[in-house]
Amino acid sequence: xxxxxxxQLSALIDDELAEPEQALLARRVGxxxxxxxxxxxxQLISDAMRNQLPDRIDPAFTxxxxxxVRDESTQTSSMPGSRRLAAxxxxxxxxxxAASVAVVAVLSLQSVREDPAALPAVASAPSSADFIRADxxxxxxxxxxxxxxxxxxxxxxxxxxxxxxxxxxxxxxRIISHDMSRDxxx
Amino acid sequence: xxxxxxxxxxxxxxxxxxxxxxxxxxMASAVQGLNYDGTFVYLHDDKLEAMRxxxxxxxxxxxxxxxxxxxxxxxxxxxxxLVTCIMPDSKSVMVGQSRPQPPFPVVPDNLxxxxxxxxxxxxxxxRIAGYLTRVIAITPxxxxxxxxxxxxxxxxxxxxxxxxxxxxxxxxxxVMFTRLGIGGPIADSELQPSLTGDGYxxxxxxNSKAAPESTGNNPRWIVRRLPAGFDLTNYQLKRMxxxxxxxxxxxxxxxxxxxxxYVETGAVGADAFRGLSGKGAMNxxxxxxxxxxxxxxxxxxxxxxxxxxxxxxxxxxxxxx
Numbered sequence: 001x002x003x004x005x006x007x008q009l010s011a012l013i014d015d016e017l018a019e020p021e022q023a024l025l026a027r028r029v030g031x032x033x034x035x036x037x038x039x040x041x042x043q044l045i046s047d048a049m050r051n052q053l054p055d056r057i058d059p060a061f062t063x064x065x066x067x068x069v070r071d072e073s074t075q076t077s078s079m080p081g082s083r084r085l086a087a088x089x090x091x092x093x094x095x096x097x098a099a100s101v102a103v104v105a106v107l108s109l110q111s112v113r114e115d116p117a118a119l120p121a122v123a124s125a126p127s128s129a130d131f132i133r134a135d136x137x138x139x140x141x142x143x144x145x146x147x148x149x150x151x152x153x154x155x156x157x158x159x160x161x162x163x164x165x166x167x168x169x170x171x172x173x174r175i176i177s178h179d180m181s182r183d184x185x186x
Numbered sequence: 187x188x189x190x191x192x193x194x195x196x197x198x199x200x201x202x203x204x205x206x207x208x209x210x211x212x213m214a215s216a217v218q219g220l221n222y223d224g225t226f227v228y229l230h231d232d233k234l235e236a237m238r239x240x241x242x243x244x245x246x247x248x249x250x251x252x253x254x255x256x257x258x259x260x261x262x263x264x265x266x267x268l269v270t271c272i273m274p275d276s277k278s279v280m281v282g283q284s285r286p287q288p289p290f291p292v293v294p295d296n297l298x299x300x301x302x303x304x305x306x307x308x309x310x311x312x313r314i315a316g317y318l319t320r321v322i323a324i325t326p327x328x329x330x331x332x333x334x335x336x337x338x339x340x341x342x343x344x345x346x347x348x349x350x351x352x353x354x355x356x357x358x359x360x361v362m363f364t365r366l367g368i369g370g371p372i373a374d375s376e377l378q379p380s381l382t383g384d385g386y387x388x389x390x391x392x393n394s395k396a397a398p399e400s401t402g403n404n405p406r407w408i409v410r411r412l413p414a415g416f417d418l419t420n421y422q423l424k425r426m427x428x429x430x431x432x433x434x435x436x437x438x439x440x441x442x443x444x445x446x447x448y449v450e451t452g453a454v455g456a457d458a459f460r461g462l463s464g465k466g467a468m469n470x471x472x473x474x475x476x477x478x479x480x481x482x483x484x485x486x487x488x489x490x491x492x493x494x495x496x497x498x499x500x501x502x503x504x505x506x507x
Binding site: 150152153154156157160173176177 | 228230233235237252254260261262271273361420426435437444446448459463465466468470472481483484
């Protein structure tokens, strides 16, 4: 049931929820504090992804966005819904990315979060005068979905390589190496 | 009598190769069986990174800690099969089981077959990080596979440097120790992570939810153009994500190099992966065949993954949708 609601929230943010369902969901959000917090979080992430945040934001706000993105990206992996939102979230969550996606893959190809109940606080008003321009925050790099799949394939393949023992720790060195991808796609 | 020189030459070559393989076999045992603590540089794609490795074989098995010394201080800890990766840049910790790693059988049963495609020899001595080493070269006889060079400590048989080489024998990836302590006791504190992971998102592998792997049926796809010596060594139907369609995984190997072919059973989306990509010595080539995403991945030259990806076809009479 909760997954269904989360899926509807995601569709709402993506403007893909039918009007009758919107009304029902709005009533539900009005009476469910957890759902309300989740909607605020989805909206926050969505705004950040679409560069719709205000020109001037405080650093704590940026940290809250990052925390929300991180949290959601772990949960969406095991959630049936939120596909579009998830597609937006995942590249940001792993901005250093290829490696972290790869590591998830090397470990299991499937992950669950240890404590899904612990949700980051979001959407409190800026309280500090120490503002920075939003322009100065690093822009998220949206990479194609195929990059994520490719990382998973690269790491999965390592598990089968006949000669992997030759290099001892090299497969792990590749994983913790930084910014090592290269492309020459069609 | 006139054949004697030829016989001696052939026998001599075989002995030399067996000796070279023995060096590699000893090296593989040393990598897994010795205590060591060292710093190495990792060169790839014109990038140079430094890492520290601490390895211990104790009463409870193998323990290892690998730390990136340049860039973000990422760490990998391995306690036998349990692997923990700490990524400060994404504030995440991943814990899981690695697949069991068989000891590297450096002296393979099909040595004769390998000799058709590789030349394996001792090419000299060198000094690395203060150690006297013997250099073993594995050189491919065609352009469809990479070569390898290992600098092996004459005493401990630990490797001090390894190069993965392209067709022109120039290194594509290099690992070289700049400092290495071998054989001493390893303090337990050295195998502890320097980061606590407090405040990080923790991910745990959940084996109970792992996608089932199936090896029962024949693959529904085949690769028509394979480099000589490559045979199908493994086939599985598996789910790469909890919410994805199953993927066929075909593994081809010539006994040394390995190439994976992944064919997604679901229809390909608008973001299909086409063309060449890769990391370090790993190359990948994406193609769409009959509406399915095909991805070929291997520690082989780009020409090999491209040739294989371009020749994937559905088996006649087999279902593929």
